[in-house]
Amino acid sequence: MQLPDFPLGGGCQCGRVRYELMAPPLSVYACHCKDCQRFSGAAWSMSMPVRRETLRHLQGGLRAFDKPADSGRTVRMLACAVCGTNMWNEPLSSPDIFVVRAGTLDDIDWIEPVGNIWTQSRAAWVEIDPALINFPGQPPSREPLYEAWTHKTGAPRA
Ligand SMILES: [Zn+2]
Numbered sequence: 001m002q003l004p005d006f007p008l009g010g011g012c013q014c015g016r017v018r019y020e021l022m023a024p025p026l027s028v029y030a031c032h033c034k035d036c037q038r039f040s041g042a043a044w045s046m047s048m049p050v051r052r053e054t055l056r057h058l059q060g061g062l063r064a065f066d067k068p069a070d071s072g073r074t075v076r077m078l079a080c081a082v083c084g085t086n087m088w089n090e091p092l093s094s095p096d097i098f099v100v101r102a103g104t105l106d107d108i109d110w111i112e113p114v115g116n117i118w119t120q121s122r123a124a125w126v127e128i129d130p131a132l133i134n135f136p137g138q139p140p141s142r143e144p145l146y147e148a149w150t151h152k153t154g155a156p157r158a
């Protein structure tokens with residue numbers, strides 16, 4: 001798979017929030033936890049962990065919501081202050097990464113997920129490809145998801 005050229009842009013629905021991703025993400029995977037189903041309004045959300053220094057918030061006010069995650073850790077979720085689009089979250093337990101909502105990128109052709117997490121709470125009709133890197137709940141570490149992404153895209157190692 002071919003990675004696009006960086007930086008890449010992304011933003012919210014109303015256009016006030018814009019960001020730039022300066023380097024390839026560490027991985028892209030689907031999350032089927034109940035919280036993701038609620039805030040995305042869909043059966044899963046697409047998570048894209050990135051190194052904090054590679055995400056540049058260019059414009060637009062954000063509002064924060066500190067959410068106790070299913071995993072028991074606290075996650076700070078950042079959304080556009082005006083239109084409410086979920087942009088990224090800051091896992092307070094992982095101070096080196098942001099987890100960007102991958103669907104907010106302008107171009108999503110290249111972000112095919114390498115795996116699934118929280119498959120135990122997926123919708124009954126969702127089929128999980130057993131060839132991907134899958135976890136029934138919160139993965140003990142994101143390493144296998146990073147590794148699969150590096151393998152698939154040739155992105156530099158985390
Ligand atoms: Zn907005």
Ligand SMILES: [Zn+2]
Pocket residue numbers: 031032033034035036037045118
């Ligand atoms: Zn989730």
